[in-house]
Amino acid sequence: MKIVLLGPPGAGKGTQAEWISAEYDVPRISTGDMLRDHVARQTQLGNLARQYMNEGKLVPDDVVIQMMRERLEEEDCRDGFLLDGYPRTLYQAQALDEAGGLDLVLYLDVGDEEIVQRMSGRRICPRCGEVYHLVNDPPKVEGICDKCGFTLKVREDDKESTVRKRLEVFRLQTAPLISFYASKDILRKVESSGSIEETTANIRTVLEDLEG
Numbered sequence: 001m002k003i004v005l006l007g008p009p010g011a012g013k014g015t016q017a018e019w020i021s022a023e024y025d026v027p028r029i030s031t032g033d034m035l036r037d038h039v040a041r042q043t044q045l046g047n048l049a050r051q052y053m054n055e056g057k058l059v060p061d062d063v064v065i066q067m068m069r070e071r072l073e074e075e076d077c078r079d080g081f082l083l084d085g086y087p088r089t090l091y092q093a094q095a096l097d098e099a100g101g102l103d104l105v106l107y108l109d110v111g112d113e114e115i116v117q118r119m120s121g122r123r124i125c126p127r128c129g130e131v132y133h134l135v136n137d138p139p140k141v142e143g144i145c146d147k148c149g150f151t152l153k154v155r156e157d158d159k160e161s162t163v164r165k166r167l168e169v170f171r172l173q174t175a176p177l178i179s180f181y182a183s184k185d186i187l188r189k190v191e192s193s194g195s196i197e198e199t200t201a202n203i204r205t206v207l208e209d210l211e212g
């Protein structure tokens with residue numbers, strides 16, 4: 001199964017991606033995580049991406065497309081994958097089509113104010129990438145990752161002004177993908193403004209419908 005999770009920043013793509021990739025036994029591939037890893041290792045790509053990311057802008061298409069082309073050629077993607085945060089422009093979507101197409105695009109739909117609230121409470125583990133929320137999904141011990149015991153931190157691009165910029169970028173550059181995939185009849189919209197559990201249930205309904 002080749003699945004894409006599409007949605008504005010903070011829609012819950014990363015939160016939902018974990019169980020979907022486990023259930024379908026496909027790798028979860030997050031361009032945001034890959035780029036943050038490059039930034040942390042200070043690679044050439046990371047040094048280029050840092051500024052775009054901190055300003056809430058998209059990293060240039062050619063860089064991201066090349067990075068994903070290489071990733072999708074790896075052995076573990078042969079029978080499918082779950083993409084989180086890619087594609088994000090029509091150009092990226094066309095590149096992905098040329099590489100073989102998709103089975104399903106899940107569009108997680110959430111309003112702007114709910115997103116700003118979610119991002120202000122997000123905490124991430126810089127070591128293992130686990131995502132938490134101070135109120136909606138807190139760690140067992142305050143400030144400490146349940147999985148690896150590392151100290152949690154706020155993501156660099158989660159301050160409100162940057163989140164609002166990212167929402168604007170989503171509307172301008174990524175939202176056109178909604179009609180692009182709807183016209184191919186592979187887009188399913190998922191109401192995602194409720195709780196994490198409600199969104200999980202809504203995704204499950206879509207997946208069960210598809211399996212007939």
Ligand code: AP5
Pocket residue numbers: 007008009010011012013014015016031032033035052053054056057058059060064084085086087088092118119121122123131132133134136137157166192193194195196197199
């Ligand atoms: P990326 O890391 O992909 O960020 P994003 O798409 O903006 O999405 P987020 O990771 O912020 O949110 P999410 O939807 O995964 O939500 P989460 O589950 O964490 O990209 C970062 C940057 O990298 C981009 O701005 C760009 O610069 C660059 N980049 C990445 N991909 C690129 C590409 N393809 N092309 C060019 N540039 C690219 O949830 C958010 C919070 O809410 C968490 O705290 C969570 O616990 C909580 N939460 C989740 N669901 C719920 C719920 N239902 N109710 C209440 N709380 C919830």
